Amino acid sequence: MNVSYRWLTALAPGLADSPERVADRLAMYGAPVDEVVHLGEPLADIVVARVTGVRRHPNADRLSLCEVDAGTGETLPVVCGAPNVQVGSFYPFAPVGARLPGGVAIRRAKIRGEESQGMLCSERELGLGRDHSGIMELRGDFRPGESFVSATGMDDVRFVVDVTPNRPDLLSHWGIARELAPGGESSLRLPAFPNGASVGAAASRAAALRLRVGEREEEAGGVRVVLEDSSGCPRYLGAVIRNVRVGPSPEWLATRLRAVGVRPINNVVDATNYVLYELGQPLHAFDLAHLTGSEVRIRRAAAGETIVTLDGESRVLDEDMLVIADAERPVAVAGVMGGQDSEVRDETRDIFLECALFDPKRTRRTRRALGLTTDASHRYERGVDPDGLEQALRRVVELILTVAGGELEPEAIDVGPRRDEAMVIAVRPARVSRLLGVDFDADAVAGYLEPLGFEVCGREDSELRIRVPGHRCYDVQREVDLIEEVARRHGYDRFPESLREFRPSVVPDDPMAGLESRVRSLLVTRGFLEARTAPFATERDGDVALVNPLSAAEGRLRRALVPGLLRQLEKNFDRAARNVRLFEIGTAFAPAEDGAALPVETTRVAAVFTGLRHPPHWSDEAKSYDIWDLKALAAELADVVGSGKLALEPGGPEGARIYADGEALRVVDSEGVEVGGGGLIRRGVVDAPAWAGPVWAFELTLRPDFARREPIRFRALPTFPAIERDVALLVPDRVPAARVEAVIREAGGKLLESVSPFDLYRGRGVPDEMRSIAYRLRFRAPDRTLTDREVDRAFERVLQRLKEEVGVERRT
Secondary structure, three states, rough: OOEEEHHHHHOOOOOOOHHHHHHHHHHOOOOOEEEEEEEOOHHHHEEEEEEHHHEOOOOOOOEEEEEEEOOOOOOEEEEEEHHHHHHOEEEEEOOOOOEEOOOOEOOOOOOOEEOOOEEEEEOOOOOOOOOOOOOEEEEOOOOOOHHHHHHHHHOOOEEEEEOOOOOOOOOOOHHHHHHHOOOOOHHOOOOOOOOOOHHHHHHHHHHHHHHEEEEOOOEOEEEEEEOOOOOOOEEEEEEEEOOOOOOOHHHHHHHHHOOOOOOOOHHHHHHHHHHHHHHHHOOOEHHHHHHHHHHHEEEEOOOOOOEEEEOOOEEOOOOOOEEEEOOEEEEEEEOOEEEOOOOOOOOOOOEEEEEEEHHHHHHHOOOOOOOOOOHHHHHOOOOOOOOHHHHHHHHHHHHHHHHHHHHHHOOEEEOOOOOOOOEEEEEHHHHHHHOOOOOOOHHHHHHHHHHHHEEEEOOOOOOOEOOHHHHHHHOOOOOHHHHHHHHHOOOHHHHHOOOOOOOOOOOOOOOOHHHHHHHHHHHOOOEEOOOOOEEOOOOOOOOEEOOOOOOOOOEEEEOOOOOHHHHHHHHHOOOOOOEEEEEEEEEEEEEEOOOOOOOEEEEEEEEEEEOOOOOOOOOOOEEEEOHHHHHHHHHHHHHHHHHHOOEEEEEEOOOOOOOEEEEEEEEEEOOEEEEEEEOOOOOEEEEEOOOOEEEEEEEOOOOHHHHOOOOOOOOOOOOOOEEEEEEEEEEEEOOOHHHHHHHHHHHHHHEEEEEEEEEOOOOOOOOOEEEEEEEEEEEEEOOOOOHHHHHHHHHHHHHHHHHHHOOOEEEE
């Protein structure tokens, strides 16, 4: 939202804060200012000039030679390419030596053989708009050579305010001024328009305008309005002005619009845009001569019905869209954009003014379906003030009568079901104090709320009854919303920094949240950075199609997390990052099961890593990651997630074609069900540069049953010594080492405290298709010192079971 400082001070005469102070206050009130633009500073070198002569350039068909009076006492030759330069008109002029916004310096030059001593400027060249089609013509009486900034009132400051979607009341100068004015809303004033004697008459006629009220249908000023869809349009107001003189806006009006980045069009359209930015109410003016039957119908569009909108595009409508139609065809897409056929032109004489309240949800759906965003739709889809329509209509009528003249029909139309009584919310000062940690009495609460338009309509011993104004009816629904307003107006920076007494919650943490926290802590301590990727995927990487995708390229929900992390890895490669470690905890999706309406969602953790194990150092050779690093990470995760109930097996996850053969593993639960896995990413899967190292990835499902942990129990440190036995075993290649270890643990019984491999050997003395694995077995009894005989018996039992169950013998 672009906001003009001069406009704010005109609405709030008591506002004496500097522009910098205004920006600070808005930020503290929850509407941060992204940029403060001093409009006049880049335009200090620009002057007002009068064109005294125009002729064609002798060497170029599209250029003109202009004679310019810039107040220097001599006529300056200027080459110009714009078609709209006229003798006797005033334009902004950059003389030789001036600098335009952006730093472009104006120099004396020859263009196609003719000398040019300066530049006549367009709006875009001055940074005041996007129009580059013609030179910016100034309307009014000016003196050649005077400062452009002072002559046009451009010594203004523009605030670029970041307005959140829940605060549509801040999408107007009136709403911003309400937040800043010393006396709040009661101190705001709508200033008179600067146009001499005609202003008083226009204001009187606008104030005398009478509304003919009807629920579904009404007629006034020769126009009949029929409201067919009151759910899409709860209220519709219309007024007729005849014999207007459409033309350029006076300079004060054009300057106001340029100050907020809006291009002036003509006095009627500019008047509607002015009130939109002043009061936040979108309005539209129709050429009454192009409304067939002098009839306006607010109805749903017919399927396949078309309209050419103001931007010149032909748009196909559907039955969910609301349109404004005459007796034959649509003339506007309600809440979004008007139609080209009924727009106000120079030859327009009679206009019909629309001031309506449209349903935010319907407006948003229509805007998204048409791929069209306008100032009007931006406000309608967030919600405009239902109580402000009449004020906006009278204001725009007064402005049009002031700048375009005309004769106002004395009666206007107001159709729609009557609005319910305003919401009343009870707020308890004791609750405010308890929630905010600072004492607030009833007077303090009322003192913060009333300047914002809230009305205290009742007081009781323990509560205030607050009537919510229309401009806040969308976001203030509960007592806590009012408490938030009190905190905001009190000032977040004024709350004490000291910690107050608190009571820990008796509600336990969600088990899945605890599991995710443990997984996150493990990966962060291993040097991984957490990534957050969107759950949208291509058809190749997703099975669940989206009904309303954000883009055609990503129209499905992802089936796994690893592909998204690999895309992030590619972005790191693009920035020459060699050593990358990323992980993500997120949701993957599978098609709905039989009879289910929604897809199956599973929470997973995934990781990708590449590069060196540790930074290069002279003391040791830096090596790349290998399969053992992946196994170590997978084993640690499996232990954290499954509490010792998950096992690692060779071979990649089922159906995962991105992993290289022989360089992958999978994780299974105690029943043999696969819950994850990973491995080396195949060549070609990742768009990696030549210098990139091997890429490893891993993904594991976080099931709810994994989140349930056994309570930690105390176990005393051993008080008796242990006895260790080392043994080298000949293990066939077909037998996994994990299976050997499992048999050892089972056969060792209660006396076996731990088993750990410490050596692997292949070569002389070891038969083909076999390997030698050395294990260290530690035996210990909790209540006595073991004898060698007890240990020998247990050790022999282990060897016997290994030979019988897996065909493993002791290497001699």
